[in-house]
Amino acid sequence: MPAPTPHIPSTVNGGQVSYAIFQLARAHRGYAAAMLRDMDLHPGQELLLMQLLDRDGQTQSELLESVGLDHSTVSKSLRRMQEAGLLTRQPAEHDRRVMVVHLTDKGRAMREPIAAMWKTLEEASVRDLSEEQAESFVRDAYTIANAISTRESAGRETP
Template identity: 65%
Template structure:
């Protein structure tokens, strides 16, 4: 079976605007606002890994290997979409936090996105160079810096929302609503188990 490209038209009601089509339209407009990487989504694609038959050494961790394989291919597609918007992976997470609450300190953003300090600092520097944010000293603590969206940064809200909707459509095209909710609940349980692993062993 031939796999349909991520930005190909999908069947549906006449005139319906599917998330993939909407993202494809928006990303062309966004490319004029933020410098675009020369690499395309198709150039960044990775071959899928078999999760039904993991390597022999992973037989004792089939679920963990399946999570790894899923995260790998999901991250690759998402990274290609972000590149088409002129963004580096992780920058969208910082922007999304600022869309909800502008003017957060760098420490607040660090806690919100769950990334390490050096990654967040590097991402913010790149975002400032791209004209997406500005950083100003906090009026109550001069050692801290507040991060504010620029007009260009605020304009990324619609493209990023469309990107997540398009990624959702790709990811769930063979799942019904019940399977989606079941997966979300299972993923949350696994995340909680890993996060609280030290507590469970005491």
């Protein structure tokens, strides 16, 4: 049985895909945020931890680029995570102005809880989809993301 379609405001006229993406992102982010709260993390911090779990000892600039968040958000998140004992930040040997981020044992211990959170989120997300539908969704989502990114990088954000 297909899921009911929510009321779509009349001002969406011609923007049904974009409105559906907004609704999906909101639902997904809300569910993820609830699971992150249970791990004493704020949304976005798991992305930073995942990057560091794959390659510890990155600079703040490298982390900023890899997660696609703005500088102030990353700085604030790293500060909170340092205060929570998940990581340390130290000046780089080659340039004392550059901060290098390292996980602590507590930060490294987040690998399994974060992996479990993503697995739970994935299972909930694809619960009512066939394997083919899930694969098609992933392809379509990346196609849309690429189309938007290409438009933004070309400097044509507005029509």
